[in-house]
Amino acid sequence: MKNTPINQELVTKNLSRLRIEDVGQASIREIVALVNLIEAESPEKFIRMEMGVPGLPPAQVGVEAEIEALKSGVASIYPMIDGIKEVKQEASRFVKLFMDVDVAPAGCVPTVGSMQGTYSALLVASNLDVKKDTVLFIDPGFPVQKQQMMVMGCKYESFDIFNFRGEKLREKLESILSKGHINSVIYSNPNNPSWICFTEEELQIIGELANKYDIVVMEDLAYFAMDFRKDLFSPGRPPYQPTVARYTNNYVLFISSSKIFSYAGQRIGIMVISDALYNRDYENLKTRFQSNSFGNTITLRVLYAISSGTSHSAQYALAAMFKAANDGRFNFVEEVKEYGEKAKIMKRLFLENGFTIVYEKDGDEPIADGFYFTIGYPGMTGGELLNKLLFYGISAITLKNTGSELEGLRACVSHVKRSQFDDLERRLKQFHADFPA
């Protein structure tokens, strides 16, 4: 057995303690639990790249507004289910100023994190038309949204975008959508886990086909403006955050505060429903929810039933963060650029030691440096690679976990400290020497 930074028996012992038979199939939370157990007994700490949690302090403007709101007594009052006026108005301004998209405040609805937003929108979309009973995931994707589908008992299909970039996406989507059973398409952009960003051409294809087949597009913007190749903090001026909303009116956008404002703990995001979709009536919503329009069903049926709205004080925080950004006082993009800078260095360390970047291009352009990147190692499956890297004190999740058809791992940069880069380099060098690629 090779002498590795982490005792190999410790890894094996804790794998069986958690009853993880195949680490390649383990969920994010299982890897977190495994590494916690190993670290508790090991003198060496891990380079932890498994979980996508913010690694920065929360936006101060949000914290202050929330404290003020609490002091003023909002904690005792139920908030309006579709959101307080301030957050709806500032969200509408935000999508205009940073996306150049017009949406009335009515369609801007706060949710308990984007998680609750996707849960409710996926549920409603799955019940718009009895013939359209399936959601299409453009993978790789965020695994918990598939778990939401499982919990709701709703059907989904997926495909890996890797071989269908550019114009090839049209043919692939047509081949699925033309069957007539899809109600909506969902993807994240920038993408978790691969950090690819759709090109304008690809967004146009998705929008045009959504119009042609009358389906809803759910665009998950959890990493809004974090494609650092362009400076997207220019309120009211281009460049804007790219979006499918330029090509279709059948959209729901999800803007989470978790990463862009480092506000994950307060569980708040905004769901932005186009005016056309918000006000559109669907026959089947009457039958299924005794409701009428898409917007009323989401707010007065689903959100009411699940949580009766979103934390009152957190809504004031979100309103204040949007307002400060809208007024040009709070450059939230600058605050999170550190992720891109760390990714650049970490990618170089992996590449110098025999690794490859699995998803590496958007069109002809190398992908951006950001919150995540993907790594592969010649001759190893993602599961084998993860298994071995654990002995070297490096943790991540396999791409198989995210609906990808490719072998490799997702690396998240947020919790790796710059002070760990030397350790990372030393461990990768040793790995490369032990397994020459």
Ligand SMILES: Cc1ncc(COP(=O)(O)O)c(C=O)c1O
């Ligand atoms: C693509 C994607 N969507 C949604 C979320 C969850 O967002 P929230 O914390 O607002 O529920 C995440 C968090 O990691 C994510 O990566």
